[in-house]
Amino acid sequence: MLSYFLRRLILVLPVAFGVSVVCFALVQIAPGDPLTAIMPVDATAEQQAAMRAAYGLDKPVPVQYLIWIGNLLQGEMGRSIASGRPVADEVFGAVGNSLLLAAAAAVIAFPIGTFLGFLAGYYRDTLLDRAVTALSITGVSVPNYWLGIVLVIIFSVNLGWLPSMGAGPGGSQDWHWDWAHMRHLVLPAVTLAVVPIGIVARTVRALAGDILSMDFVTALYAKGLSRGDVLRHVARNAAATALSVMGLQLGYLLGGSILIETVFNWPGSGFLLSNAIFQRDLPLLQGTILVLAMFFVGMNLIVDVAQAAIDPRVKRS
Amino acid sequence: MTPLLQIDNLDVRFKGARTVHAINDLSLTLMPGETLALLGESGSGKSVTLKTLLRLLKEKRTDLSGDIRFDGTDIMTLSGRALRSYRGGDVSMVFQDPGLALDPVYTVGQQIAETVMRHKGLSRENAMDVALDMLQRVRIPSPKRRLANYPHELSGGMRQRVMIALALACRPRLLLADEPTTALDATVQIQILLLLRELQREFGMGVIFVTHDIGVAVEISERIAVMYAGQIVEEGTTHEVIRNPRHPYTQGLLAANLHDVARGARLDAIPGAPPSLEVRPDSCSFAPRCPMALPACRQALPPVLTPGPRRRVACLRAGETLAAE
Structure with missing residues (x-):
């Protein structure tokens, strides 16, 4: 098990390198000059050159990359061009908020999706199955930013039950585990949970349906096991695949919540990313993308290892 | 002595997009410690019979009628804890492909x-x-x-x-073996057969051994019941059935065996295919493929002749050969 983990870990290194190169290059090939966003329109050529030198933008691209990666390894991600604050502070604060939102959405989505999917798979081809399938297709298809706005209209504007914006009262950025803060989490988390509910439900339905029709399930009944015991066997068989889908969904929740964070003004990485793009804030953009990508890579690693731990057939191959 | 297993007039019908009369009026008795081979080709209802004995068929999609008694206990009405302790406790099953059944x-x-x-x-x-x-x-x-x-x-x-x-x-007191050697290599097949025979003697249990291979049936069993289209067409001791087959289907199966066939000689096969069983048979199911069929065979179910104790043949013409002897 440990050797499998180490092997997977070594395989991650080239991926991480590739990700860093792409992150760096992405910003280099983007059209436009980052300095135009922060320099006054009438800045002289000398002033522009001085600014360029201050940010190291006058050096050749490979050198810029080496400097960037060297700083990165020391935990130094540069300073945001727009705010002047260290990128690391901004990114990790925002990623923390996104992680909170993604985790909340996952806590809502995974149990519900698993339960619905199992129900549909067990009662395959019944009315219940069709209802779950219809529900999950709707969940996956409805644009979630639209759903978010609808929920805001209903629960914030009309009913006034829940706040529609921010991560805390009065636009506070610091998270506390109290109701005043948590009520801000409800609407964006529910909105974000809708897609993974659909995806997890469909995956688990297919898994449970397939496994239940296998010979070994008949054999389990034949040896005198109760339905509960048999379902435990089915769950164990489905677990590896279901968990890997959930892991990837968690990755998507983290990186793919840009629209939801924008709708709800949630101070997360998506929100930060869209601001960085509009302000042409290159260091911030690079840092955010890199951290998100690394989270995704890490998530994949965890999923692979978890899968091998659960399913004995994975390890040897 | 109470039979270990007694099946009387069992009917199994699958409902769904297409109705299939899988088992039609099947009766069978097994004494304790006896080994019976259930012989027949694919789709003759051998496996369905075994699954019915363990009540493994999906109740929603199956109509069951008839009577099954295991050591005097009614199996058709078992449920809950009693059914679970019967399955795997009193009667257990070895499946065809162990790669799929574990x-x-x-x-x-x-x-x-x-x-x-x-x-x-x-x-x-x-x-x-x-x-x-x-x-x-x-x-x-x-x-x-x-x-x-x-x-x-x-x-x-x-x-x-x-x-x-x-x-x-x-x-268990009864072991159901559903073609346990079919998915294995020939050399391994023999090892498994020998093992099953030894264990049967050691544990003294009854065995119902489903197979489509006459050679396997002869190797393992004391008695043979030949199935065709969801019915038992002939039953007797292995010796009786092999030496003196009465039913034209059994005779055909024996003739289709590859042993003792000269190289280049034409293999004897039974022409045609088994019926689809979408309707319940009301005449001899084998008549369309039978070389000896008479018009009367296509009009009514064949009579069941019992030329000896626990020996039976479901064929109209089996009586003629008996009379001729």
Whole structure:
């Protein structure tokens, strides 16, 4: 098990390198000059050159990359061009908020999706199955930013039950585990949970349906096991695949919540990313993308290892 | 003596997009410790019979009628705890393909121990000891190590040994074997057959052995029941059925055997295919393929002749040959 983990870990290194190169290059090939966003329109050529030198933008691209990666390894991600604050502070604060939102959405989505999917798979081809399938297709298809706005209209504007914006009262950025803060989490988390509910439900339905029709399930009944015991066997068989889908969904929740964070003004990485793009804030953009990508890579690693731990057939191959 | 198993007038009908009359008026008796081969081609209802005995068919999609008694207990009305203790406790089953019938994500030891724990109420450690003992009895080399193996780490023959160990772990009085050697290599087939025969003698249990291979049936069984289109068309001791087959279908099966056929000679095959059974047979199901069929065969179900004790043939013309003797 440990050797499998180490092997997977070594395989991650080239991926991480590739990700860093792409992150760096992405910003280099983007059209436009980052300095135009922060320099006054009438800045002289000398002033522009001085600014360029201050940010190291006058050096050749490979050198810029080496400097960037060297700083990165020391935990130094540069300073945001727009705010002047260290990128690391901004990114990790925002990623923390996104992680909170993604985790909340996952806590809502995974149990519900698993339960619905199992129900549909067990009662395959019944009315219940069709209802779950219809529900999950709707969940996956409805644009979630639209759903978010609808929920805001209903629960914030009309009913006034829940706040529609921010991560805390009065636009506070610091998270506390109290109701005043948590009520801000409800609407964006529910909105974000809708897609993974659909995806997890469909995956688990297919898994449970397939496994239940296998010979070994008949054999389990034949040896005198109760339905509960048999379902435990089915769950164990489905677990590896279901968990890997959930892991990837968690990755998507983290990186793919840009629209939801924008709708709800949630101070997360998506929100930060869209601001960085509009302000042409290159260091911030690079840092955010890199951290998100690394989270995704890490998530994949965890999923692979978890899968091998659960399913004995994975390890040897 | 009470029969170990008595089936009377069993009907099994599958409902769904298409109705299939899988078993039609089947009656069968098995005495304790007896080994019976249920012989027939694919789709003749052999496996369905076994699954019905363990009540494994999906109730929603199946109509069952008739009477099944195991040691005097009515099986058709069993439910809940009683049904679970009957399955795997009194009667257990070895499946055709052990690669599909074992749970892939549990170790061999866990799977055997689980059955023992459920039926005998043993602790996990004691159940594992039983599992180890069973692996030794089915002659698996280095059984202690095998306990911790997953099914995919074993060969086909080894898996079938595990399946047999699993089936016998709770000392059932009846073992149902559903073509247990079909999915295996020829050399392994013989080993498994010999093992089953030895264990049957050792444990003194009754065995119903489903097969389409006459050679296997002769090797393992004392009695043979030949199935065709969901009915038993001929039954008797293995010796009687092989030496003196009465039903044209049995005769055809024996003639279709590859033994003693000269190279280059035409193989005898039974022409045609079994009926689809979408309607309940109201005449002899074999008549369309039968070389001896008379017009009367296509008009009514054949009479069941009983030329001896526990010997029967469902054929209109079997009487003629009897009379001629």
